[in-house]
Amino acid sequence: MPSRLEQRCAEKGLKMTSQRRTIARVLSESDDHPDVELLYQRTQKADPKIGMATVYRTVRLFEEAGVIDKHDFGDGRARYEETGEDHHDHLIDMKTGRVIEFTNEDIEKLQHMVAEKLGYELIGHRLELYCLPIRKKSGE
Amino acid sequence: MPSRLEQRCAEKGLKMTSQRRTIARVLSESDDHPDVELLYQRTQKADPKIGMATVYRTVRLFEEAGVIDKHDFGDGRARYEETGEDHHDHLIDMKTGRVIEFTNEDIEKLQHMVAEKLGYELIGHRLELYCLPIRKKSGE
DNA sequence: AATGCAACTGATAATCATTCTCATTTAAAG
DNA sequence: CTTTAAATGAGAATGATTATCAGTTGCATT
Numbered sequence: 001m002p003s004r005l006e007q008r009c010a011e012k013g014l015k016m017t018s019q020r021r022t023i024a025r026v027l028s029e030s031d032d033h034p035d036v037e038l039l040y041q042r043t044q045k046a047d048p049k050i051g052m053a054t055v056y057r058t059v060r061l062f063e064e065a066g067v068i069d070k071h072d073f074g075d076g077r078a079r080y081e082e083t084g085e086d087h088h089d090h091l092i093d094m095k096t097g098r099v100i101e102f103t104n105e106d107i108e109k110l111q112h113m114v115a116e117k118l119g120y121e122l123i124g125h126r127l128e129l130y131c132l133p134i135r136k137k138s139g140e
Numbered sequence: 141m142p143s144r145l146e147q148r149c150a151e152k153g154l155k156m157t158s159q160r161r162t163i164a165r166v167l168s169e170s171d172d173h174p175d176v177e178l179l180y181q182r183t184q185k186a187d188p189k190i191g192m193a194t195v196y197r198t199v200r201l202f203e204e205a206g207v208i209d210k211h212d213f214g215d216g217r218a219r220y221e222e223t224g225e226d227h228h229d230h231l232i233d234m235k236t237g238r239v240i241e242f243t244n245e246d247i248e249k250l251q252h253m254v255a256e257k258l259g260y261e262l263i264g265h266r267l268e269l270y271c272l273p274i275r276k277k278s279g280e
Numbered sequence: 281a282a283t284g285c286a287a288c289t290g291a292t293a294a295t296c297a298t299t300c301t302c303a304t305t306t307a308a309a310g
Numbered sequence: 311c312t313t314t315a316a317a318t319g320a321g322a323a324t325g326a327t328t329a330t331c332a333g334t335t336g337c338a339t340t
Contacts, residue, residue, distance in 0.1 A: 015307065017317060036297080051319040056298060072212065074266075076327090077297060091258055100258060107250050111269055114244055118231055120271035126214075127267050129251055131260035155336065157288060176326085191290040196327060216298095217326060281340100288335070293328105300323065310313080 003028035005067060005082050012065045022046045023058045027068060033079040033090075033099050073099065073128065089127040143168035145207060145222050152205045162186045163198045167208060173219040173230075173239050213239065213268065229267040 002010075005024040009016060026042045027034075034042070040055045059080055062068040071079045073092055087108070088101040107127065115122040142150075145164040149156060156164075166182045167174075174182070180195045199220055202208040211219045213232055227248075228241040247267065255262040 015316070017307065019318070049319080051321095053299080053320075054318060057317085060299090072214065074212065091255060091260060093260070094263060102254055102258065104250060104254055107247055107254075110244060110247050110250070111267075114242055114247075115231060115269050115271050116274075118240060118242065118271075119274055120231060120233070120269070121274050122269055122271050123234060124270040125268060126270075127251075128265060129255050129260070129262055130264040130266075131255050131258075131262050134256070134259055134261050155287065157336065159289070189290080193291075193328085194289060197289085200328090283340075284338095286336095289333085291331100293330075295328070296326090298324080298326105301321090303319095305316105305318070306314105307316080308314095310311100 005062075008067045009062065009065065012067065014061065014065060019043075019047070019050050019054050020058050020061075022050060023055060024062070027062070027080065027082050030081070033071060033073075033081050035077045035079045037077070039080065089129070091129040091131055094130050094132055145202075148207045149202065149205065152207060154201065154205060159183075159187065159190050159194050160198050160201075162190060163195060164202070167202070167220065167222050170221070173211060173213075173221050175217045175219045177217070179220065229269070231269040231271055234270050234272055 002021070003025045005028040006016065006021055009020065009024055014020070022043050023039065026039060026046065030039075030042070036052075036055055036059060039059065040050075040052050043050050043055060059068070059070075059078075063070045063080070067083055068080050069083050071081070071090065073079060073090070086103060088103045089107075091100040091102055092098075093100065111125055111127075112122050142161070143165045145168040146156065146161055149160065149164055154160070162183050163179065166179060166186065170179075170182070176192075176195055176199060179199065180190075180192050183190045183195060199208070199210075199218075203210045203220070207223055208220050209223050211221070211230065213219060213230070215237075226243065228243045229247075231240040231242055232238075233240065251265055252262050
């Protein structure tokens with residue numbers, strides 16, 4: 001059973017190799033935001049012959065084809081996730097590093113308005129909220 | 141005459157050397173968002189003995205002291221600007237690479253609301269709009 | 281003003297994520 | 311089942327940034 005991502009790759013006319021299928025599957029099955037190192041580890045379980053370079057190449061290919069999204073949460077390495085029809089932004093828990101997805105239509109609209117007011121058309125955007133859990137106990 | 145930034149460094153209790161003064165001045169006089177390479181070039185004009193490593197170190201020191209802000213606009217290198225009392229976000233012109241600053245109180249408020257709804261306190265955030273000019277005439 | 285020393289600096293080596301190189305292998309068309 | 315352009319794997323190369331270390335300097339104390 002081909003993964004959803006694999007199908008989308010085929011639709012884009014990408015040549016599908018066994019390595020790309022494996023990586024597509026791993027990405028499809030990931031519900032977090034893995035970096036390349038983590039993707040490499042996960043692909044290793046399915047096919048230990050896949051090289052790091054191939055993961056980098058494939059992830060770049062997929063990103064350029066628009067079937068996955070690339071993120072940079074400020075820790076110096078890129079992280080990826082399958083593109084969904086629902087756009088969402090990210091809230092980063094600074095304590096645990098956990099990433100929570102959210103959507104907010106009002107913010108989206110305001111972004112378009114801001115861009116328009118400045119004479120621009122909004123093509124893409126990045127919104128990340130760096131937060132700490134609300135806690136009434138003691139501590140930092 | 142010490143630059144505004146130099147004074148702020150002194151207030152933070154940072155030991156001020158001639159190199160740091162020079163770099164602080166260059167940062168104060170920059171109204172764009174220079175990367176380290178560009179800062180290095182600008183400091184060279186004032187003091188050709190300053191090394192690249194010192195620029196990196198100083199910029200990190202200043203950033204950790206909270207007197208300058210570090211940005212990452214997705215081109216693989218960090219860019220800096222003096223911290224102002226006015227918070228602002230950035231609109232990146234994808235055609236020219238120009239960076240336009242803007243503020244929007246409504247977006248700020250919504251961000252806090254989103255974080256709160258998810259059980260978090262908003263500490264910092266990053267908002268960048270990647271845009272293309274709305275059909276303008278030639279040149280610029 | 282001279283002293284002492286921790287902190288700073290400059291040159292360069294090291295690191296980290298990512299991309300490139302190239303010999304070998306493979307997907308997909310004929 | 312050939313053919314061939316493209317993909318792969320291993321490791322070298324790259325670019326931005328950080329660490330190392332011997333020599334230098336700011337600055338608090340004589």
